[in-house]
Amino acid sequence: MQREQTTSRDDDATLVRSAQTGDVQAFDTLVRRYQDRVYNACWRICRNPDDALDLTQEAFVKAYQAIDRFQGTSGFYTWIFRIAVNLALSHRKKAKLRLVTSLDDNAGPGSEGRESAAQRLSDDKTLEPPAQAEAGEMHKLVASALQAIEEHHRSVAVLRDIEGLDYRQIAEVLDAPLGTIKSRVHRARAALREELEKRTANVRANPGK
Amino acid sequence: MTEINPKNPAEQLSAYLDGELNDSERDDVEALLREDPSARAELDRLREIAAQVGALPRRPAPSGLAQDVMSSIERDNLLDQPDTLAVHRTSTWRILRSVLLAAAVIALTVTAGLYTVSLMHTPRDQAAFNEIAHAVIPETALPAAQPTSQDRYVLDAVRSMEAIESEAVAPVTNQTPVLVLGGERAAGASAMLDARKVTPLKTEARLEHAFVIAQEDADEAVAAETVESQVILEVATADARDLQWCSEKLNRFLGERKDLSSVTEGIAETLLGLHRAGGITVSPVGLVERHIELPASELPRLVRMFDTGGTVRRDVTLSVGRVLRARGWHQTRQLLAMVGKGDLQPTGMRSAPTGAAATFERPRIASRRGRGQSAPADARRTAFDAEADDELTTFFPKAVKQIWGKLDDGTGDSMITITVRLRAATVAAEPAGPPGRLVPTLSKYPQDP
Numbered sequence: 001m002q003r004e005q006t007t008s009r010d011d012d013a014t015l016v017r018s019a020q021t022g023d024v025q026a027f028d029t030l031v032r033r034y035q036d037r038v039y040n041a042c043w044r045i046c047r048n049p050d051d052a053l054d055l056t057q058e059a060f061v062k063a064y065q066a067i068d069r070f071q072g073t074s075g076f077y078t079w080i081f082r083i084a085v086n087l088a089l090s091h092r093k094k095a096k097l098r099l100v101t102s103l104d105d106n107a108g109p110g111s112e113g114r115e116s117a118a119q120r121l122s123d124d125k126t127l128e129p130p131a132q133a134e135a136g137e138m139h140k141l142v143a144s145a146l147q148a149i150e151e152h153h154r155s156v157a158v159l160r161d162i163e164g165l166d167y168r169q170i171a172e173v174l175d176a177p178l179g180t181i182k183s184r185v186h187r188a189r190a191a192l193r194e195e196l197e198k199r200t201a202n203v204r205a206n207p208g209k
Numbered sequence: 210m211t212e213i214n215p216k217n218p219a220e221q222l223s224a225y226l227d228g229e230l231n232d233s234e235r236d237d238v239e240a241l242l243r244e245d246p247s248a249r250a251e252l253d254r255l256r257e258i259a260a261q262v263g264a265l266p267r268r269p270a271p272s273g274l275a276q277d278v279m280s281s282i283e284r285d286n287l288l289d290q291p292d293t294l295a296v297h298r299t300s301t302w303r304i305l306r307s308v309l310l311a312a313a314v315i316a317l318t319v320t321a322g323l324y325t326v327s328l329m330h331t332p333r334d335q336a337a338f339n340e341i342a343h344a345v346i347p348e349t350a351l352p353a354a355q356p357t358s359q360d361r362y363v364l365d366a367v368r369s370m371e372a373i374e375s376e377a378v379a380p381v382t383n384q385t386p387v388l389v390l391g392g393e394r395a396a397g398a399s400a401m402l403d404a405r406k407v408t409p410l411k412t413e414a415r416l417e418h419a420f421v422i423a424q425e426d427a428d429e430a431v432a433a434e435t436v437e438s439q440v441i442l443e444v445a446t447a448d449a450r451d452l453q454w455c456s457e458k459l460n461r462f463l464g465e466r467k468d469l470s471s472v473t474e475g476i477a478e479t480l481l482g483l484h485r486a487g488g489i490t491v492s493p494v495g496l497v498e499r500h501i502e503l504p505a506s507e508l509p510r511l512v513r514m515f516d517t518g519g520t521v522r523r524d525v526t527l528s529v530g531r532v533l534r535a536r537g538w539h540q541t542r543q544l545l546a547m548v549g550k551g552d553l554q555p556t557g558m559r560s561a562p563t564g565a566a567a568t569f570e571r572p573r574i575a576s577r578r579g580r581g582q583s584a585p586a587d588a589r590r591t592a593f594d595a596e597a598d599d600e601l602t603t604f605f606p607k608a609v610k611q612i613w614g615k616l617d618d619g620t621g622d623s624m625i626t627i628t629v630r631l632r633a634a635t636v637a638a639e640p641a642g643p644p645g646r647l648v649p650t651l652s653k654y655p656q657d658p
Contacts, residue, residue, distance in 0.1 A: 182220060
């Protein structure tokens with residue numbers, strides 16, 4: 001695993017150097033290599049597939065614009081995450097209400113067959129968030145708990161437990177001291193536990209709902 | 210008993226789980242785990258939570274994302290080359306002239322006859338509008354032929370513009386004509402009106418009263434955007450005095466700015482009185498839109514979103530200030546390009562994904578269609594009928610409350626605008642005489658209480 005990471009990082013560094021000399025194809029390879037992970041992290045942080053798409057695109061475009069300034073002291077992966085997560089966090093602050101308001105959810109009689117607002121907002125039908133994506137009941141509970149916790153806790157939970165970044169990498173991405181990250185990781189898990197317990201108790205009290 | 214990081218031993222457990230402790234710290238934690246069953250239980254629970262989060266399904270990036278990124282980058286690269294830039298701008302400007310003509314006409318439609326309690330009219334917007342409205346219609350392009358019968362429906366656009374100019378200081382009156390066409394036909398008609406080559410057959414006056422009820426989040430720092438809804442009631446009448454009467458009554462509500470219930474009920478009562486007196490129809494358009502207010506600082510991001518192409522929402526309306534409005538992806542993109550180049554200076558922008566407009570359904574009502582029978586598909590544009598007064602007095606306030614409830618979850622700014630759009634129209638037999646005359650008819654207005 002370590003060997004694989006090292007190889008990938010070396011390979012990234014080669015691609016970055018090529019991109020710095022104007023090789024657009026090399027940057028394209030980097031985009032394709034990391035787009036899924038960046039998109040997924042943005043989605044988990046900002047909670048909206050359309051916004052996640054915009055943010056992922058923007059992150060890569062920004063990365064390309066700044067590629068000359070990339071020194072390679074950290075991996076490309078950490079760097080692109082730093083750009084994307086910062087964009088996502090900044091976006092979340094601005095879009096707080098938009099993301100929690102869904103005009104068509106729980107529509108009443110006569111709504112059958114109508115598209116949801118989210119569906120109409122999206123050009124790309126493949127983006128539509130199939131409820132199936134969170135198929136298992138436990139997944140639903142965990143996803144819901146993850147969305148409920150504070151943003152800076154959610155970010156570290158996503159970066160640590162979903163993306164598998166180590167504390168040093170998370171500290172680089174979030175531009176925070178290592179001690180702060182250590183503390184946040186634990187608080188995130190504690191908050192998740194609390195939210196999960198609430199939800200589990202609720203499910204038990206209202207089975208079938 | 211072993212002590213580890215007495216300030217927060219649980220934190221050490223998390224770090225242990227993640228392999229983030231040094232040798233000494235790890236020894237301490239392992240000693241604790243050997244001695245303390247509760248520490249072992251805590252570690253198991255933390256491990257379980259980490260595993261549960263880690264097991265959440267991954268969502269792959271939508272297909273085409275990489276392509277869009279690369280297209281955007283290539284476009285940026287092209288635009289950075291000075292030689293191609295000049296050509297690009299020239300051709301873009303040609304396209305813009307035609308696009309902005311349509312945008313200007315649409316803007317007229319939107320702004321004429323409209324006033325809200327929160328006017329945001331700015332001289333800068335006005336200047337931009339005037340510049341475009343005049344610049345994009347060269348004299349040579351004016352059509353010499355008489356307008357078609359359809360075009361005669363158009364009113365005096367010049368007067369509409371005057372109305373816009375005075376809008377910031379005074380509400381429009383029922384004598385304010387409006388331009389009611391869009392698209393290519395409107396472009397030609399607008400040019401003809403500018404040259405005063407048209408005597409309209411039909412005169413139409415329209416007023417809009419907008420009741421804006423806002424909920425502001427206490428935590429303003431995180432609520433830079435506002436979710437806004439509109440509920441529109443369209444009132445049509447042949448008698449201009451209906452408009453005056455309605456306008457006066459509704460203005461009281463505007464002035465008083467009551468709470469949501471009293472405003473909706475007041476509107477309903479006002480319209481119902483007129484409806485009972487006969488001669489008007491009231492149509493709940495039921496438009497609910499979510500506008501996203503964008504500060505000018507967000508502009509580069511918006512421009513970039515559009516530049517990436519392909520994945521940006523295409524059913525978008527964009528307004529710059531209150532005057533310019535582009536509809537659809539292409540117009541919006543062109544408008545943004547202009548703004549991006551500094552040809553226009555917006556004071557703020559508003560993006561309204563028109564596709565997100567959710568219409569409220571009329572409820573299942575007991576009417577002559579039969580109890581429990583659902584409303585027809587086009588119900589939202591169906592006029593209230595005499596046997597369904599309760600729709601106006603009961604359903605309308607209820608619908609507004611329902612929409613408000615969905616918006617107002619207490620987590621940020623939200624705003625609902627209840628617009629009463631009043632319209633009177635009369636058609637003269639001959640295209641003679643001055644335009645814009647509305648003929649008063651019967652005295653039929655309900656007495657004010």
